Amino acid sequence: MDKPKKATFARAAARALADTQLRDNLRFATQSLRQKRLAVFDDPEATEALREIGSRIKARGLTRLPRLLEQLEARCQKNGIMVHWAETTEEANRIVLSIMEAHGARKVVKGKSMVSEEMHFNAFMKDHGKEALETDLGEFIIQLNNEPPSHIIVPAIHKNRKQIGKIFADKIPGTDYTEDTDILLATARRILREHYRTADIGLSGVNFAVAETGTLCLVENEGNGRMCTTVPPVHVALMGLEKVVETLDEVPPLYRLLCGSATGQRITTYFNMIKGPRQKGEKDGPKEVHLVILDNGRSRMLADPQLRQVLQCIRCGTCLNHCPVYTRIGGHAYNSTYPGPIGEILMPQLEGLDTKGELVFASSLCNACSEVCPVKIPIPELIRRMRNESYLKRGKGVIPGHGFKRNAVERVVWKGWRYSQTIPMLNWAMLKTLAIAGRILPNVGPLKAWTRVRTKPVFAKESLKQLTRQEGIRHE
Amino acid sequence: MSRPSARTQILSRLYKNAGAIAPYTPEAAHWSPPALSPAKRINRFVELMEAVRSEVYRVKGNAWVDALRKLLQTRELATLAYGKKTWCGDLLEKSWAAKPHPTNLIPWTQDIEEFRDELFGISAGITTTMGGIAEAAAMILWPTPEEPRLLSLVPPVHIALVKASEIYTSFPEALKKLDWAKKAPTNSLLISGPSKTADIELILQFGVHGPTDLIVFLIE
Ligand code: SF4
Numbered sequence: 001m002d003k004p005k006k007a008t009f010a011r012a013a014a015r016a017l018a019d020t021q022l023r024d025n026l027r028f029a030t031q032s033l034r035q036k037r038l039a040v041f042d043d044p045e046a047t048e049a050l051r052e053i054g055s056r057i058k059a060r061g062l063t064r065l066p067r068l069l070e071q072l073e074a075r076c077q078k079n080g081i082m083v084h085w086a087e088t089t090e091e092a093n094r095i096v097l098s099i100m101e102a103h104g105a106r107k108v109v110k111g112k113s114m115v116s117e118e119m120h121f122n123a124f125m126k127d128h129g130k131e132a133l134e135t136d137l138g139e140f141i142i143q144l145n146n147e148p149p150s151h152i153i154v155p156a157i158h159k160n161r162k163q164i165g166k167i168f169a170d171k172i173p174g175t176d177y178t179e180d181t182d183i184l185l186a187t188a189r190r191i192l193r194e195h196y197r198t199a200d201i202g203l204s205g206v207n208f209a210v211a212e213t214g215t216l217c218l219v220e221n222e223g224n225g226r227m228c229t230t231v232p233p234v235h236v237a238l239m240g241l242e243k244v245v246e247t248l249d250e251v252p253p254l255y256r257l258l259c260g261s262a263t264g265q266r267i268t269t270y271f272n273m274i275k276g277p278r279q280k281g282e283k284d285g286p287k288e289v290h291l292v293i294l295d296n297g298r299s300r301m302l303a304d305p306q307l308r309q310v311l312q313c314i315r316c317g318t319c320l321n322h323c324p325v326y327t328r329i330g331g332h333a334y335n336s337t338y339p340g341p342i343g344e345i346l347m348p349q350l351e352g353l354d355t356k357g358e359l360v361f362a363s364s365l366c367n368a369c370s371e372v373c374p375v376k377i378p379i380p381e382l383i384r385r386m387r388n389e390s391y392l393k394r395g396k397g398v399i400p401g402h403g404f405k406r407n408a409v410e411r412v413v414w415k416g417w418r419y420s421q422t423i424p425m426l427n428w429a430m431l432k433t434l435a436i437a438g439r440i441l442p443n444v445g446p447l448k449a450w451t452r453v454r455t456k457p458v459f460a461k462e463s464l465k466q467l468t469r470q471e472g473i474r475h476e
Numbered sequence: 477m478s479r480p481s482a483r484t485q486i487l488s489r490l491y492k493n494a495g496a497i498a499p500y501t502p503e504a505a506h507w508s509p510p511a512l513s514p515a516k517r518i519n520r521f522v523e524l525m526e527a528v529r530s531e532v533y534r535v536k537g538n539a540w541v542d543a544l545r546k547l548l549q550t551r552e553l554a555t556l557a558y559g560k561k562t563w564c565g566d567l568l569e570k571s572w573a574a575k576p577h578p579t580n581l582i583p584w585t586q587d588i589e590e591f592r593d594e595l596f597g598i599s600a601g602i603t604t605t606m607g608g609i610a611e612a613a614a615m616i617l618w619p620t621p622e623e624p625r626l627l628s629l630v631p632p633v634h635i636a637l638v639k640a641s642e643i644y645t646s647f648p649e650a651l652k653k654l655d656w657a658k659k660a661p662t663n664s665l666l667i668s669g670p671s672k673t674a675d676i677e678l679i680l681q682f683g684v685h686g687p688t689d690l691i692v693f694l695i696e
Contacts (some may be wrong), residue, residue, distance in 0.1 A: 033678070052505075053504045056501055058502040060503065063491050063494055064494065066487050066491045066494055082642060084478035086478060087485060091478070136675070137684055141675070155675070160677055170506075185676075192685060196685075211639060223687075226629050226665075227686070230626055230629065241486070241490075250504070250652055252507060266612035269667065270667060270671075270686075272663070274660070275664070276663045279661075282590035282621050284587070285624070295489075299489035301490075303496050304496065379535050394652075395550070418537055
């Protein structure tokens with residue numbers, strides 16, 4: 001669970017940086033994901049045009065979000081899908097639990113769903129005596145090892161095959177250690193197929209929900225999503241309410257953007273479009289389909305024209321792969337459901353700046369993320385905005401928990417700085433003092449931390465202003 | 477099960493906030509990759525399908541039946557599930573009746589509840605398709621009561637029949653030509669290859685949950 005802890009990021013990041021195995025695994029994986037993406041988006045002009053389309057579809061969708069959701073609900077109901085609304089993750093968990101209880105269900109097989117991570121679904125089910133099984137291979141591996149995912153697309157990106165071989169040998173009875181990926185795969189296949197056959201409920205996420213037709217679209221390579229949504233007698237789909245699009249025509253460009261950005265594919269192995277439960281005469285498919293629409297703060301985020309852009313996100317994960325911070329420390333250091341750049345702009349909005357605010361400082365603002373984001377979210381601008389909100393007076397900001405960094409000392413220092421820049425006498429005095437005292441500043445406190453990996457700056461005897469006055473400006 | 481008030485509260489917040497003054501967003505342009513000639517479409521389809529380890533055999537007319545018989549024999553596939561009362565099923569039954577074959581033909585006639593355990597033990601499944609798309613190669617499947625959803629998923633080998641005349645340039649074109657929004661069944665899908673994963677060290681591996689092999693007969 002994400003517990004509100006403060007100042008843990010710096011420590012976790014330092015620990016991750018020192019883990020050479022982790023660094024190797026991450027460097028290799030994120031680099032190849034970046035290269036693969038480039039191979040699909042090899043024509044910069046066409047890519048730009050496609051990103052513009054994606055961005056507009058999602059941005060316009062947000063301006064008409066409530067209408068689209070009502071339309072989606074009506075269409076789904078007409079198709080025989082039962083629609084549920086949840087304001088909080090707790091409520092969403094309870095809804096799924098009550099569906100399970102109505103069917104006397106014990107075991108749920110899960111396709112990959114970030115919303116279920118947001119809900120801490122597995123822990124909730126465990127507490128209520130139900131078995132929730134991850135079936136995506138990456139998720140399966142880390143569930144065995146009791147870890148949260150460290151990437152939103154490649155959950156076990158931080159592990160290499162030796163580590164995975166060891167997890168299998170330790171956690172699956174009767175399994176010997178092996179580094180042979182074919183054997184690892186065969187083991188997982190054997191176990192999971194048995195679970196599909198015997199599960200009571202299948203759970204999935206939703207990549208796009210089409211309002212016009214009431215279609216739930218699912219993007220995947222493994223086939224576990226199809227298994228979970230087709231084999232068990234009941235299918236429950238979870239979606240964040242921003243996942244709705246207006247028409248079926250809007251799906252292909254978004255789908256291309258998602259595949260290309262996430263894994264560098266032109267198309268995934270399966271694109272699954274679900275329009276309802278088994279109809280009369282059909283021989284398979286779930287007899288019941290439920291759709292849970294989760295808010296969890298999203299409707300609040302919509303109120304701010306800048307901050308709402310986070311709701312355009314299609315969860316492709318490419319901002320993670322391009323982030324100079326994420327690629328060195330991986331996902332666990334962020335201690336949050338969504339790591340990396342998207343996590344920095346989403347988590348504090350979901351859980352409050354006072355609990356997740358330190359994430360917005362985990363960025364160098366290099367802009368790499370927004371250059372690749374398929375829906376053109378200006379991530380660094382949002383980060384800057386959130387940093388500002390961290391210092392605003394209570395009641396002046398819009399993000400819950402804003403102003404958590406506001407403190408008297410900094411306020412005084414900045415006030416002093418302002419006077420030193422606006423009152424000539426003070427400015428002169430400050431420069432003089434720094435020229436002398438700056439050299440003998442003791443290496444303590446923040447300066448000590450700063451100089452641990454950098455050389456201490458030396459103040460010049462004369463200020464730039466004085467120098468220009470004396471020497472004039474050459475090459476004017 | 478969900479509180480009615482949850483819906484009301486979410487929607488009223490959304491109605492209040494959605495209109496918040498955001499910069500005007502123009503409508504998105506329609507995305508449609510440039511159309512390809514029929515010959516180019518077919519070539520690209522074959523090339524891209526093979527690139528992700530699907531096996532594609534180009535055959536004329538009903539020649540796929542004999543090609544399939546050979547293939548089943550060399551791979552020693554014990555059982556083949558199919559749908560009755562489809563053009564594919566009819567041809568198979570005729571051929572098997574005319575000449576015996578070591579592979580057992582198993583029609584899917586019952587509901588999954590009765591058929592599930594048997595299905596999980598079958599070696600191969602064969603389905604027809606609604607055609608394919610060339611630009612990012614995939615087959616279009618609209619499962620039917622005769623050819624249910626799991627026929628293309630559970631057996632480790634999936635054999636699919638694609639008519640060359642039904643290969644469209646792109647997904648947007650297929651959506652339009654097939655009138656997908658109106659006509660698609662409860663479950664429709666694109667399949668571009670055998671089931672795969674890259675979750676271990678990004679190594680591409682096939683057959684993680686669904687079919688390990690995808691065999692396509694492209695009928696010209
Ligand atoms: S913010 Fe953009 S790049 Fe990052 S996951 Fe979302 S869509 Fe992808």
